[in-house]
Amino acid sequence: MQHKPIQILIVDDHPMVIEGLKTLLSDDDRVTVKTHFMNGTDTLTFLAKDTVNVVLLDVNLPDINGVEMVSKILNIRANIGIIGLSTYSEPSIINQMIKNGVKGYLLKNATADELVNAISQVHQGHFYFGSEVQKILADSVAQEHNDLPRLTRREKHILTLIADGKTTNTIAEELFISPLTVETHRRNLMQKLEVSNAASLIKVAVEKQLI
Amino acid sequence: MQHKPIQILIVDDHPMVIEGLKTLLSDDDRVTVKTHFMNGTDTLTFLAKDTVNVVLLDVNLPDINGVEMVSKILNIRANIGIIGLSTYSEPSIINQMIKNGVKGYLLKNATADELVNAISQVHQGHFYFGSEVQKILADSVAQEHNDLPRLTRREKHILTLIADGKTTNTIAEELFISPLTVETHRRNLMQKLEVSNAASLIKVAVEKQLI
DNA sequence: ATCAATATACCGGAAAACCAGTAGAAAAAA
DNA sequence: TTTTTTCTACTGGTTTTCCGGTATATTGAT
Known part of the structure; x- marks a missing residue:
């Protein structure tokens, strides 16, 4: 036709x-x-x-x-x-x-x-x-997409919880671990993504599509 | 063929x-x-x-x-x-x-x-x-793209500085205003976007494409 | 000229985040 | 099995954020 x-x-x-x-x-x-x-x-x-x-x-x-x-x-x-x-x-x-x-x-x-x-x-x-x-x-x-830092499973999880606005203590309760441990994870995250606070942590995480 | x-x-x-x-x-x-x-x-x-x-x-x-x-x-x-x-x-x-x-x-x-x-x-x-x-x-x-909260020019500016990981004091120095003012702006931003800390502030800001 | 919105600034105190470093247990990889 | 990575947890501190208010100067629109 x-x-x-x-x-x-x-x-x-x-x-x-x-x-x-x-x-x-x-x-x-x-x-x-x-x-x-x-x-x-x-x-x-x-x-x-x-x-x-x-x-x-x-x-x-x-x-x-x-x-x-x-x-x-x-x-x-x-x-x-x-x-x-x-x-x-x-x-x-x-x-x-x-x-x-x-x-x-x-x-x-x-x-x-x-x-x-x-x-x-x-x-x-x-x-x-x-x-x-x-x-x-x-x-x-x-x-x-090139130099993505390798995050562990736990780190990725905690990263999303931080992005949701949850505090260290809340996250700790949710995961049944010590707040101190959560803080360690958060600090490791910040180090890996080369930032110095949670705000920019979330920004680069979004940029690098880790969230 | x-x-x-x-x-x-x-x-x-x-x-x-x-x-x-x-x-x-x-x-x-x-x-x-x-x-x-x-x-x-x-x-x-x-x-x-x-x-x-x-x-x-x-x-x-x-x-x-x-x-x-x-x-x-x-x-x-x-x-x-x-x-x-x-x-x-x-x-x-x-x-x-x-x-x-x-x-x-x-x-x-x-x-x-x-x-x-x-x-x-x-x-x-x-x-x-x-x-x-x-x-x-x-x-x-x-x-x-629908219900975007209306941010003022100043708020948008400060929002990007927060996303860059700058502290209240740094931002204040950069803009030649009092740290207390910067904090007020940040608090207003958090209220408008209905979040309770800087991390989730950045997340929803990115989601709503305000950054 | 007046009124609403915006930007500015402050107090005092509580909560949370950030820093520097260490270290053992558990799990995964070699 | 040994080694490495990941997950866990701590001490002791400093800095920053967060909260509940209040308040004035400036700007923009009607």
């Missing part, structure tokens, strides 16, 4: 990229480029009165930054699928974009096949991230 | 589910179920010497929990795509699974079409999440 083509809106301030995308997509009758804009404001104005299925959004626009654009677009038309596009790739920006609701992310060297596949998946409400993008994200996650 | 079928491994402790999946997948020649196991240990033993392309992994196994299974599988065979399966859906677990590297997540009421599409996408290294799963995740994010 043949569906009606997926309507695309391209947002990019480089004419070359726009033409390139149009050419790549012109061969495939599953998609059709409805229109394009070279800045954020015009795009939002258009979307206020008309709509498309999928937006190909350059991250570096002259007037509005990519992350904000995503929220603004979804604010106007919640069921538009947005695919982020950029030449380079900063993990933090990609992460923010995902949090704000992009369904896909590609580098600009994507092939026509990849592009159409991404559009198709995103149009169906699924995610699509180019392999390079995934690699970049994985690397950035890996970097956060 | 016709690729060779994607090899599937099913892990689930319910024979009914295994048979159901096999039947659903048998009609499609893009995939083939290589084998199945009913617990985590056997699965890992198998993967130590043989491999498949995609694992359909039930989250509730008798011996090893789903989240751990994901790490263990990827530890042995980094390039296997894992799709989580469950009947119900707890956001936190799904989130953990994603962090640990599942590429897809489906509820067990998925159609054959959806199943094959998910397998195909995951096999190509992309993500695939069923629409119900996405909804659940979106809801859980929304719920976290």
Whole structure:
């Protein structure tokens, strides 16, 4: 069965990229480029009165930054699928974009096949991230996850109890051990995580995902 | 062009589910179920010497929990795509699974079409999440963001300094105000976030994304 | 100009956390 | 079995936090 083509809106301030995308997509009758804009404001104005299925959004626009654009677009038309596009790739920006609701992310060297596949998946409400993008994200996650201090089972347990706001004495009662022992554990925890009080202990524990 | 079928491994402790999946997948020649196991240990033993392309992994196994299974599988065979399966859906677990590297997540009421599409996408290294799963995740994010207590600018600032492990006196010096004032702020923070010490203050602050 | 919210500051006392060091029993690993 | 790690527990102290109040100056909005 043949569906009606997926309507695309391209947002990019480089004419070359726009033409390139149009050419790549012109061969495939599953998609059709409805229109394009070279800045954020015009795009939002258009979307206020008309709509498309999928937006190909350059991250570096002259007037509005990519992350904000995503929220603004979804604010106007919640069921538009947005695919982020950029030449380079900063993990933090990609992460923010995902949090704000992009369904896909590609580098600009994507092939026509990849592009159409991404559009198709995103149009169906699924995610699509180019392999390079995934690699970049994985690397950035890996970097956060590297030098985790090894906590013992007991330490992890006590750590969560501390996070719950329980005092040394309460914890001791709960575990049927001496308060002095609990304190020793807490001090060992602080030493391992290189902090000097319970507040920052909890902060780094959360950061390192030990809680 | 016709690729060779994607090899599937099913892990689930319910024979009914295994048979159901096999039947659903048998009609499609893009995939083939290589084998199945009913617990985590056997699965890992198998993967130590043989491999498949995609694992359909039930989250509730008798011996090893789903989240751990994901790490263990990827530890042995980094390039296997894992799709989580469950009947119900707890956001936190799904989130953990994603962090640990599942590429897809489906509820067990998925159609054959959806199943094959998910397998195909995951096999190509992309993500695939069923629409119900996405909804659940979106809801859980929304719920976290609701009743945020309103903190003043000063309070937010002091909150971050507390999270950095600084003492009342240090903070006071840094801000050129009296330690007593800093303490008042800290006490107000604790009252607003309904906690009784700095450790849990930081925990709920992180949870509510105030830090 | 007035009123509410915010930021500032204090007292006195109790409770808890933090520090430096030591050390034996139990469990796990070699 | 021996060794190492983990869990347990202590002494004796200092520092910091936590609690229940009170109170004034400053800022922001109406």
